[in-house]
Amino acid sequence: MATFATGQSVVEMLKIFLGILAVILAVALLTNKSDKPVPAMAPVPAASQQAGDSADPAAPVAMNPPHGQPGHRCDIAVGAPLPAASSASPAAGPAPDPQDFSPKKEAVAVNPPHGQPGHDCAVPVGAPLPSK
Numbered sequence: 001m002a003t004f005a006t007g008q009s010v011v012e013m014l015k016i017f018l019g020i021l022a023v024i025l026a027v028a029l030l031t032n033k034s035d036k037p038v039p040a041m042a043p044v045p046a047a048s049q050q051a052g053d054s055a056d057p058a059a060p061v062a063m064n065p066p067h068g069q070p071g072h073r074c075d076i077a078v079g080a081p082l083p084a085a086s087s088a089s090p091a092a093g094p095a096p097d098p099q100d101f102s103p104k105k106e107a108v109a110v111n112p113p114h115g116q117p118g119h120d121c122a123v124p125v126g127a128p129l130p131s132k
Helices: 010-031
Strands: none
Touching: none
């Protein structure tokens, strides 16, 4: 049977490796705290509110959820309070009008790669295709 430089056989090393792996797995499972959901709303102590804030101090303040979660804003740190809904967000533009019938610019078709449907060899790949 093959042995390592330390004189241990492959089977003995495998047993040691699996034992260490089992201990690491057990520790990881016992210390994992990710089972708790991140609260979307958390109360903020009255001392942390700005002076002159007319909001009800007992009202909960929305916290910025983790990346990828609904309501997340990348311009605000995860877990930081979100601005009140009444204040305009600097990153948000005007709300779209649901009945906006103004003409929209049509998307310009670009030349797909060679061999793809709609490819025009006279036009460079990725360049706008001439309108028909």
